[in-house]
Amino acid sequence: MKKIILSVASLATVMTVAQQKDSLDIKDVDGVVLTASRKKENIKEIPSSVTIVNQKQIQSQLTVNSDITSILQYTVPSLATSSGQTSNTGQTLRGRQVLVLIDGIPQSTPLRNGARDIRVIDPSVIERIEVIKGASSIYGNGADGGIINYITRKSNSEKTISGITQVGITGQAYGGTLGYRASQLLSGKVTKNFDYVLSMAYERTGYMKDADGVDLSPTYSPAKMDNYNGMLKLGYNINENQRIEASYIGYASRSDLDLGLKTGKYGLIPTIGEGKGKNLETTPQGTPRNHNIKLSYDNRNLWPGTALDVNLYLQDFRTVYGYSDTFLNGGQSNIISRKSGARINLDTQLWNGQNSQAEVIYGVDVLDDQTVQKLEDGRYWTPDMDMTNIAPFMLIKVDLLKNLTIKGGLRYENMKVKVGDFNTLSTIKNDGTFTQSIFVKGGDLEYNALVGNIGLRYNINPMVNLFGSFSQSYSINELGRILRTSTSDTITNLETKPIIVNNYELGATGQMTEWLDYEITSYVSTSKLGASFVQSPDRALTIQRAPEVVYGVEGFLHFRPARWINFGGSYSWMEGITSPKDDGDYSAKINNSRISAPKVLAYIQLRPLQKLSVGLDMLHAFEQDRFSPNVKTGLFAYGEGKVPEYTVFNFKSSFDIDKSWKLSLGIENVLNKMYKPAIAWWAARDSDFTNSMGMRGTFMVEYKF
Structure with a gap:
């Protein structure tokens, strides 16, 4: 199918809201962004909302919790709250799935979204996190809600060797084992032109308990887990214009949690860990491997006025889930994904006048994504899926009168997916009967589309900068889940059309005074054929394909207001509606598994002494009451449970002993509040009805040399 997709939608009303900015250096606002246009540019040139989580913020949040899903929930307003598990299910961005990258290498598995893509790297190795909000096709498949790009550290030292050593312990007041972590970063220049970065990190988590000291549920638990991360980055400057760089980043996690599962009752009794677990698992839960290899070549003067950037990459990913008895004979499943790709980027200056300039960025992306979900005993839960994507693109950027930026681009998506033959698994229904396994004939699926984006930013003065944009994404997210629940003997009879999202955004940002800055943004995203989890009559999850807004x-x-104090906050709110019958009636709501509750983030950071910094973060999630339970059973459907409001405070502090040594202390949930994560409520299932972690402290020692 071949389409040219353009549409028009009204923009939501702009209202004053707020976002966390946890740093004592206000200059961090004016950061350089790489992800938005695949080239370095100032954030003031981008006609859309971008959040940069800088290195100071990452290190400050690391003192409280090393889980990146937690770090992001406290720093990105429109990202849903963390589940506190190894899975990031429900942690959507602007109500849609997000594409996760490490230095531009895709980590997400959109062909079978396993919800493990946010938690695939240790934060100690990250220099900054760039979050591009709203649908985007600039990095290919899967960015319906936006992009999260982890930018890893680079060598900034002129020394032969310099480094950062961190050692820390974590623990709760209820006894049990302590957790501990250690990381070592080395970087420097071997010669004038040859530089390197080497990083190693290891973390061992302890038991995790709620505010009453009861062990949390072992399902998808990050407790008693070994986490490993390693990075080696080598760079060589051929001359002042040319550079070649090679890197390897590896991550692995492995759980040996030996707790049993005591299933509770939704809304009444939480599911907890208790006693010893049954030996049903043959492989530890976690992500046994996430290997990323990248080779890049940059030439800032390929010929006069033109720069070239070439990236070649490989990614090898495997994640393992816990034992499930939802299908015949039970078992554990794996998602295995292998990606290889190339990105060729050229940037040509069209003109460069005194008050205006223009450039065109163009090239081609090539990606091969092989993904499958299998059981440990070899049975296929999804077929083998092999997607080849070739996408040429072009983006034109024009700067006029030093304060007006206009951007527009096109990208032609050409995706082909080879689907292997397979047998569906026989699953257990609610009444104890089984669905019959059927043979499904595979084949080839082909998708083609021309997607575009256009945006404008007008920097009137330092106090008022206006921006507006239209952008599109194109993805075939969750094809594997659609195929694995097939009731047809051939894939040609299934609804596997792609998700095409049109995103409209309007906002304003600026610096009112030297001590006050702000941003306000409104957005609308539409799709003629979205994808949401809904519950079938036998309580199994299926994919609903319907128009969405x-x-x-x-x-x-x-x-x-002063150098010793920094405070502020953020607010985000969203709504989602759908037309299940595709009849123009949008009275139905997209469920809470995608549409998160309104969220307020607030913070205060103080420096009462030059060497001492103390701060307090607050997260307040509002009540979410959008659905009613079934009249006959009194039960909520999956994704429709009522979510109560809750408020959590985190404390963080650091003390600089001297230029080399620093001590840090962080306390998560400092008031030891008893609450449940949002997923425990909206999932509306006994097994998911779990508490969140109680008060936990982290003490770290850092040495720089």
Whole structure:
């Protein structure tokens, strides 16, 4: 199928809201962004909302919790709250799935979304996190809600060797084992032109308990887990214009949690860990491997006025889930994904005048993504899926009068997916009967589309900068889940059309005074054929394909009235509606598994002494009551449970002994509040009805040399 997709939608009302900015250096606002246009540019040139989580923020949040899903929930307004598990199910961005990258290498597995893509790297190796909000096709398949790109550390030292050593312990007041972590970063220049970065990190988590000291559920638990991360990056400057760089980043996690599972009752009794677990698992839960290899070549002067950037990459990913008895004979499943690709980027200056300039960025992306979900005993839960994507693109950027930026681009998506023959698994229904396994004939699926984006940013003065944009994404997200629940003997009879999202955004940002900056943004995203989890009559999860509209507002306020104090906050709100019968009636709502509750983030950071920094973070999630239970059973369907509001405070502090040594202390859930993560409520299932972690402290020692 071949389409040219353009549409028009009204923009939501702009309202004043707020975003966390946790840093005592206000200059961090004016950061350089790489992800938005695949080249370095100032954030003031981008006609859309971008969140940069800088290195200071990452290190500060690391003192409280090393889980990146937690770090992001406290720093990105429109990202849903963390589940506190190894899975990031429900942690959507603007109500849609997000594409996760490490230095531009895709980590997500959109062919079979296993919800393990956010938690695939240790934060100690990250220099900054760039979050591009809203649908985007600039990095290919899967970015319906936006992009999260982990930018890893680079060598900034002129020394032969310099480094950062961190050692820390974590623990709760209820006894049990302590957790501990250690990381070592080395970087420097071997010669004038040859530089390197070497990083190693290891973390061993302890038992995790709620505010009453009861062990949390072992399902998808990050407790008693070994986490490993290693990075080697080698760079050589051929001359002042040319550079070649090679890197390897590896991550692995492995759980040996020996707790049994005591299933509770939704809304009444939480599911907890208790006693010893049954030996049903042959492989530890976690992500046994996530290997990323990249080779890049940059030439800033390929010929006069033209720069070239070439990236070649490989990614090898495997994640393992816990034992499940939802299918005949039970078992554990794996998602295995192998990606290889190339990105060729050229940047040509069209003109460069005194008050205006223009450039065109163009090239081609090639990606091969092989993904499958299998059981440990070799049975296929999804067929082998092999996607080849070739996508030429072009983006034109024009700067006029030093304060007006216009961007527009096109990308032609050409995707082909080879699907292998397979037998569906026989699953257990609610009444104890089994669905019959059927043979499904595979084949070839082909998708083609021309997607575009256009945006404008007008920097009127430092106090008022206006921006507006239209952007599209194109993805075949969750094809594997659609195929694995097939009731047809051939894939040609299944609804496997791609998700095409049109995103409209309007906002304003600026610096009112030297000590106050702000941003306010509204957005609408539409799709003629979205994809949401819905519950079938036998309570099994299926994919609903229907037209959708998601809209919302977000923004931040940041105050710095004096050098010793910094405070502010953020607010985000969204709603999603759908037309299940595709009849123009959008009275139905997209469920809470995608549409998260409104969220307020607030913070205060103080420096009462030059060497001492103390701070407090707050997360407040509002109540979410959008659905009613079934009249006959009194039960909520999956994704429709009522979510109560909750508020959590985290404390963090650091003390600089001297230029080399620093001590840090962080306390998560400092008031030891008893609450449940949002997923425990909206999932509306006994097994998911779990508590969140109680108060936990982290003490770290850092040495720089």
